[in-house]
Amino acid sequence: MTATLTTPDVLIIGAGPAGSACARVLARAGVDVLLVDQHPQGRDKTCGDGLIPDAHKALARLGLLDDVMRRAQPVSHVGCVGPRGGRIDVPGTLAVLPRKELDALLLQAAQDAGARFEQARFEAPLEQDGRVTGARLKRGDDIVEVQARWVVLATGAVPKALTAAGMCERHTPSGVGLRGYVKAPQMVGRINALEVVWDKALRPGYGWIFPAPDGHFNIGVGVTNSHKDVAGKGRKQDVNLRAIFDAFVAKYAPAAELMRVGELVGELKGAPLRFTLTGAKWTRPGLIVTGEAVGSTYSFTGEGIGKAMETGMLAADALLAHRDDDAAARAAYEAGLTALKPKFKLYENANRVNTHPWLADLVIWRARKSPRVLRRMAGVLNETSNPGNLISVRGISRLFFE
Incomplete structure (x- = not known):
């Protein structure tokens, strides 16, 4: 069965940080926004959950920083730990909030601003004369066609939607991560920083422990450059995330103690990552790609929440500034992404x-x-x-x- 939803000005596919930030900015300016996601509000997302300074800045612009910080665990330093046990604490404005809570808050904020939300899965763009004019969605057993002046694709690291939209240039991820939550109230006050650990046993990756609210800790490992890119397809390098996680626990005493005295909440979960504003086309007529779909995550550390929101707001700004000029809106958005490139380059250099x-x-x-x-x-x-x-x-x- 095929149906048609009310035609919005902007259809945003994906209700993570990028999509919800974009929706909130547009809706606050009076734009009719329909935000869709294949998952219900409050879905979980595999992530380190660290909110570094760019995330604080983005949340402040959205008017949500105070709400987030009332729920988050504030942190004052990143603790960098080397293979020989040397440590340096780098000061910063930092916090940790599980993505399930953060994303639910961002999505609700978009709706509070006037955006509509529907649970549906993106199937393919609608096109006319070479321009994207909407999307075909699957909602339950029904196929729904939504016409829109603009479509914003904010579907994260999984390339299926990018491929369907003709925007994917790299089908494999840039990196991969594995994380779990451990409840360990007895470790509160003993692990206070966003701890990032390097060791030859963890090559070509790193380990982390981030203190989360309510006596919980986010612990995980990440591998950057996990896939070698060959003509856009890539192949996986010989890495085993679970083996790296086990090596992290064996080599880093606080990780071993955390796993020994704490209770693992749920399972360890893995996720792909897309880095450095590469791997996808940024725009085409009628369509903008944003967030991790466009590669908004930093290499080296895998941090991406702040830049996802920032790129989502860049998309909103471009559409608001050039509502009736497709070429100008796309040029403004691409100029905004290009201006971010030097920051991504710093993290790419550090990735070694x-x-x-x-x-x-x-x-x-x-x-x-x-x-x-x-x-x-x-x-x-x-x-x-x-x-x-x-x-x-x-x-x-x-x-x-x-």
Whole structure:
């Protein structure tokens, strides 16, 4: 059975941070927005749950920072731990809130602003004369056609929707992660930072422990460059996330203690990641791709919540500024993404630490001796300065001669 929903100005596919942020900005400006997702409101999302400074900035613009922080676990530092046990705490404005809670809050905020929400799955775009004019959705057993002036695709790292829309340039992920939640009230106060750990046993990845609200901890491992790209298809490298997780627990004493004294809540869950604004076309007539679908996650650390919201708001800004000019709206959005590229490049350069963890020892050793190096590391995290490429050949040489 085929039906037709009320025609919105903008149809947004995907109600994660990017889609909900885009919907809230547009709806607050009076735009008729229909936001759809294949999952019901309050669905879980495999993620590290860390809210770094760019996420705080995005939430502040959305008018949601106070609401989020009332629920989140505030954190003041990222604890970087090297293979030899050296540690440096990098200060920042940080917090942790499970994605199930964060995404539900963002989606509700979009609806509070006036956006409509429907549970439905994207099947294919509708097109006329080379322009996207809406989408074909599956809702239950019904096929629903929705006409819209614009379609925004915010469907995350899984490439199925990108492929259906003709926007996918890389079918395999840039990286993969595995995380679990552990309830361990006895560890509260003992793990206070967003701890990120490198060790040769974790190559080509890293481990993390993030303190979450209510005596819970988010623990996991990530591997960047998990798939070698070959003509856009790629193939998986020889990595086993569960083996890396077990190595993390065996090698890092706080992780071992957390798993020993705590209670694993649910199962360990894995997820793909898309990095560095690559792997998908950004726009085509009538269509904008945003969030992790467009590669809004940082390599090196896998942080992506803030940049997902930021790219979603860039899409909204472009549509609001050029409501009746397709080419101008797409150009404005693409210019906004291009302006973000240098920030992604810093994290891409630093990504070599995951393959060569001894570099973490080097940077940690120098930062412990040099307040200036520590300020440069904080500058990367807080986006308050352009501290240069710490993990480039030139950057490493500067560590010794500054």
